[in-house]
Amino acid sequence: MRLRKKTSIKQAYLLFIILCCIPGFVSQNLKAGNVVIKTATLAPEGSDYYQVLQDIAVEWKEITDGVVTMRLYPGGVVGDERDAVRKMRIGQFQAAALTTKGLHEVDENVYALNYPMMVQSWEELDWLRSRLSGDLEENLKEKGFELLFWADVGWVYFFSTKPILKPGDVKNLKLFTRATDFDDLQLWKSAGFNPVPLTTNDVLPGLQTGLIDVVQSPAFLALSSQWFGVANHMLDVKWSAMSGGLVVTNQAWNSIPAQYRDTLRQVAEEHSRRFKNEIRYNSEEAIDVMQKHGLVVHTPDEEIQELWVEETVKYYPKFEGVLVPSEMHRKVMDLWEQLKQRRKATSSEPSPDSG
Numbered sequence: 623m624r625l626r627k628k629t630s631i632k633q634a635y636l637l638f639i640i641l642c643c644i645p646g647f648v649s650q651n652l653k654a655g656n657v658v659i660k661t662a663t664l665a666p667e668g669s670d671y672y673q674v675l676q677d678i679a680v681e682w683k684e685i686t687d688g689v690v691t692m693r694l695y696p697g698g699v700v701g702d703e704r705d706a707v708r709k710m711r712i713g714q715f716q717a718a719a720l721t722t723k724g725l726h727e728v729d730e731n732v733y734a735l736n737y738p739m740m741v742q743s744w745e746e747l748d749w750l751r752s753r754l755s756g757d758l759e760e761n762l763k764e765k766g767f768e769l770l771f772w773a774d775v776g777w778v779y780f781f782s783t784k785p786i787l788k789p790g791d792v793k794n795l796k797l798f799t800r801a802t803d804f805d806d807l808q809l810w811k812s813a814g815f816n817p818v819p820l821t822t823n824d825v826l827p828g829l830q831t832g833l834i835d836v837v838q839s840p841a842f843l844a845l846s847s848q849w850f851g852v853a854n855h856m857l858d859v860k861w862s863a864m865s866g867g868l869v870v871t872n873q874a875w876n877s878i879p880a881q882y883r884d885t886l887r888q889v890a891e892e893h894s895r896r897f898k899n900e901i902r903y904n905s906e907e908a909i910d911v912m913q914k915h916g917l918v919v920h921t922p923d924e925e926i927q928e929l930w931v932e933e934t935v936k937y938y939p940k941f942e943g944v945l946v947p948s949e950m951h952r953k954v955m956d957l958w959e960q961l962k963q964r965r966k967a968t969s970s971e972p973s974p975d976s977g
Contacts, residue, residue, distance in 0.1 A: 657877050659692045659870065662706040663719040664822060666846050667696045670904055671775070674897040675719055675868075681889045686882050692717070702821055703727060704802040711766070716874035721775055721866035723800065728869070729761045731950045737941070738862045739934040740958060742965070744774070744902055747863045749964070753957055757950075767869040770887055771894035775864040776840030776905040781853040783835045787922050789933045795835035798825055805944050813937055829853050840864050841908035842901070850912045858921040859930050868894070 661679075665671035672694070679692035700706055700715065703724030709715040718724065725732040734754050741747045751772060759769045786792050792815060799807050799817040810817040818834045828834040829852040837844070837853055838861060844850045868890060878886065913919060922930075938958075942951040 656688070657690045657874065659690065659716045659874055660695065660714070661692055661717040661719065661868075662695045662700040662709070662715050664698045664703065664721075665696055665719060669696075669842065669846050670897065670900055671719065671773070672696050674773075674893050678868075678890050678893050681893075682886055685885055685889065686879075690878055690882065690886065698822055702800065702802055710869075710871050713871075713873075717868065717870040719773070719866065719868050721864055723803065725762070725867060725869070726945075727802075728767055729758070729765050730945070730947055731761050732758055733941070733945045734758070734950050734954045735865055736862055737938065737954060737958075739860075739931045740961070741863050742860060744863070746961060746965075747774070747865065750957060750961065751865070754953070757953075762869065763872065766872050768872055768875040770868045770870060770890040772865060772867045773894055774898050774901050775866055776842055776901055776908075778838050778840055778861045778864050779844075779859065780857040780861065781837050781839055781844050781850055782855045782857070783829065783832075783853050785855050785918070785920055786836070786857050787920055788926055789930060792836055796833065798828065798834045798837040809937065809940060809944070812940065825849060826852070841905045841912070845908045845912055850915075850917050854916050854918060856909070856912075856917055856919045858919050859927065 659682075661675065663672065663675060665675070675692070675694055675696075679694060682690045682692055695715075700709060703718070703720050704727050706715060706718040706720065707724060707727040710718060720727075722732050722736040726736075735747075735751060735758075741750055755772060762769050780786060780792060782792075782795060784795065786795070794816075796816050796818045797810065799810060799819050801819040801821050803819070807817050807819055818828070820828050820834065825834070825837055826847060826849060829837065829849060835853075837849055839847075839849060844853070844856075850856070875883070909917070909919065938955065942948050946954065
């Protein structure tokens with residue numbers, strides 16, 4: 623009799639625990655369809671790039687009636703781009719707006735878009751990217767990432783604490799390189815430069831203390847990060863067209879209900895096109911703003927511009943198998959030859975005002 627009573631009390635207690643847990647259990651399952659996309663970016667809050675991501679986040683939430691929520695983590699608060707990729711791979715983050723440097727951490731082929739001194743205009747970048755993007759997007763997908771759009775970040779210039787004009791001027795100074803770009807570091811050294819590896823967050827104190835003298839940067843980043851306040855000389859040579867893109871892990875993308883995916887991708891692409899047009903104009907505006915606050919721009923003549931090209935392209939062979947896999951490198955070299963012929967043909971065309 624006592625045993626039965628004891629058993630009944632135990633059963634009642636277990637039933638009580640189960641009943642208490644049901645509301646929470648039901649609540650969790652009701653929310654199980656919601657997808658949170660934690661998105662990392664180095665773009666500072668308030669920048670044009672951040673605003674585009676914010677606009678995408680708002681529309682995604684509205685379109686899906688709150689099923690998909692994009693949470694933004696700007697300004698490198700999650701670490702450098704290598705950290706962002708690592709955290710996506712282990713599931714801590716689901717997306718990131720990355721430059722080609724960051725995308726290179728996912729797939730080395732992406733550096734094909736980042737050969738210095740190769741493209742000289744946005745139109746040439748569009749031409750090159752249109753011939754490489756299909757293979758690159760497929761490679762990223764195979765590595766576990768869905769690319770939602772390509773984005774332009776801006777022309778990369780040299781900003782320095784002292785005037786520079788020729789490649790030799792930069793070689794005499796301490797050049798910032800990202801602490802995680804080990805292959806870049808060795809290439810800079812082999813070319814006779816003096817690279818100093820730092821994290822992006824250490825650039826400003828590095829300039830202030832003299833640890834570094836030169837930083838490569840898009841104009842908007844030099845402005846928003848206030849690097850130009852110390853590195854107040856800019857060399858007007860388009861070193862490279864920094865681009866990037868928004869990637870989402872395949873796992874996170876596939877967790878979004880299928881009926882939303884095409885629309886969400888379309889929204890992201892529409893905002894990226896708007897951003898592309900804005901950033902191409904805003905780069906020049908950023909330089910104007912910095913000039914009004916003390917930036918000195920040094921524009922070399924055509925002969926020195928050509929010297930930069932000659933000094934840079936002779937290192938292209940060293941990229942093969944180091945920065946870019948051999949097959950992709952050979953494809954880029956073929957496109958480089960086509961681009962030079964295309965440029966020559968364009969320059970020889972009579973201007974609309976002639977004749």
